[in-house]
Amino acid sequence: MQIVEIWFEFASSYSYPAAARIEFAARDAGVGIRWRPFLLGPIFVEQGWGDSPFNIYPAKGRYMWRDLERLCAGYEIPWKRPSVFPRNGLLAARVALAAEHESWLPGFITGIFRANFAKDLEISDPAVVGRVLEGAGQESAEWLERAGSTQIKNALHQQTQQAVGLGIFGAPSFVVGGPTTEPGAPAPKRGGELFWGNDRLDQALSWANRQD
Amino acid sequence: MQIVEIWFEFASSYSYPAAARIEFAARDAGVGIRWRPFLLGPIFVEQGWGDSPFNIYPAKGRYMWRDLERLCAGYEIPWKRPSVFPRNGLLAARVALAAEHESWLPGFITGIFRANFAKDLEISDPAVVGRVLEGAGQESAEWLERAGSTQIKNALHQQTQQAVGLGIFGAPSFVVGGPTTEPGAPAPKRGGELFWGNDRLDQALSWANRQD
Numbered sequence: 389m390q391i392v393e394i395w396f397e398f399a400s401s402y403s404y405p406a407a408a409r410i411e412f413a414a415r416d417a418g419v420g421i422r423w424r425p426f427l428l429g430p431i432f433v434e435q436g437w438g439d440s441p442f443n444i445y446p447a448k449g450r451y452m453w454r455d456l457e458r459l460c461a462g463y464e465i466p467w468k469r470p471s472v473f474p475r476n477g478l479l480a481a482r483v484a485l486a487a488e489h490e491s492w493l494p495g496f497i498t499g500i501f502r503a504n505f506a507k508d509l510e511i512s513d514p515a516v517v518g519r520v521l522e523g524a525g526q527e528s529a530e531w532l533e534r535a536g537s538t539q540i541k542n543a544l545h546q547q548t549q550q551a552v553g554l555g556i557f558g559a560p561s562f563v564v565g566g567p568t569t570e571p572g573a574p575a576p577k578r579g580g581e582l583f584w585g586n587d588r589l590d591q592a593l594s595w596a597n598r599q600d
Numbered sequence: 601m602q603i604v605e606i607w608f609e610f611a612s613s614y615s616y617p618a619a620a621r622i623e624f625a626a627r628d629a630g631v632g633i634r635w636r637p638f639l640l641g642p643i644f645v646e647q648g649w650g651d652s653p654f655n656i657y658p659a660k661g662r663y664m665w666r667d668l669e670r671l672c673a674g675y676e677i678p679w680k681r682p683s684v685f686p687r688n689g690l691l692a693a694r695v696a697l698a699a700e701h702e703s704w705l706p707g708f709i710t711g712i713f714r715a716n717f718a719k720d721l722e723i724s725d726p727a728v729v730g731r732v733l734e735g736a737g738q739e740s741a742e743w744l745e746r747a748g749s750t751q752i753k754n755a756l757h758q759q760t761q762q763a764v765g766l767g768i769f770g771a772p773s774f775v776v777g778g779p780t781t782e783p784g785a786p787a788p789k790r791g792g793e794l795f796w797g798n799d800r801l802d803q804a805l806s807w808a809n810r811q812d
Binding site: 445447588 | 657663670764794797803
């Protein structure tokens with residue numbers, strides 16, 4: 389089965405509909421998913437931005453909120469404009485990375501996105517992250533502790549550096565046939581193909597199914 | 601018939617596939633088009649950019665060229681990465697505005713875009729613009745002279761200011777039901793709805809056909 393990697397950031401508004409849609413879309417396409425949390429902050433800082441470009445450029449920001457409202461209505465996914473943007477997704481990203489091989493990971497990820505973009509909850513708050521973990525049937529204290537380990541902190545930093553190396557500059561991004569970090573995985577048939585934005589989800593899935 | 605305005609800039613890479621597709625897509629949707637040339641330069645300068653963001657942010661630029669190549673292959677429209685980017689579209693925009701009520705306008709516009717993004721020609725060169733005019737069956741000297749008039753220069757400046765007023769920050773943009781400048785035109789049923797990017801063409805056309 390071909391794999392599409394979804395590189396996402398919990399603070400990223402357009403990552404929300406992509407995360408909400410990808411499980412169903414990938415199943416329909418017969419493609420597997422690998423969830424790759426990373427941090428946009430360090431990437432934005434390298435571009436000279438100390439804030440989200442949607443805050444730095446007001447016309448772009450106003451448009452984004454309206455566009456997202458229209459998109460979510462069309463996808464029939466719940467939507468409520470968050471009262472704080474961007475929220476700090478660091479803790480949730482560490483949990484997602486610590487749990488990358490767990491079967492409940494997709495439920496946790498979509499739960500955090502819904503907390504931020506449909507329930508207007510503060511996802512940097514360990515209590516909020518804990519409730520999403522418990523909603524996924526997990527012991528929250530255990531996973532919050534793992535998320536705080538030096539190993540996971542370093543791994544998330546490395547994953548963000550890997551994103552930069554793949555040419556990623558925004559979220560969500562999709563990578564097809566890229567270098568994998570899974571030990572023993574077969575080499576990709578071609579170099580990694582990068583797709584940027586929720587709008588490119590279907591194209592990324594189609595690319596994964598190309599026969600050439 | 602509902603109208604979708606396409607706000608475009610001849611220097612804008614994603615305006616090319618949108619301009620190439622819109623006549624057919626709008627006909628299929630039963631929607632009319634109004635072509636609105638404007639200049640991105642003054643808008644970018646207000647955002648603090650002295651160049652295209654695709655040049656200022658190299659990762660974004662590299663991605664754009666690859667994305668556009670893939671998109672044009674999918675649309676089956678000719679594509680050749682221009683050796684100069686962005687090219688100055690001022691003269692061609694003035695001609696397009698001078699000719700806004702002419703039946704050959706769409707052929708001129710798509711001809712200029714093909715010159716820039718499929719033939720790698722210098723569209724700021726009056727000889728290149730003249731050849732596209734002649735390809736559209738026009739007397740090039742006559743239209744180049746009209747394009748240079750104070751009236752047209754001012755009108756293009758005003759059109760760019762109108763773009764800013766509509767919340768436009770990039771190209772192509774589509775406006776549905778916006779304030780029209782046509783004398784005697786009926787008032788729009790609702791406030792203008794803005795869609796940004798070639799990716800939003802179909803959504804803009806659907807929006808024009810909404811019955812509410």
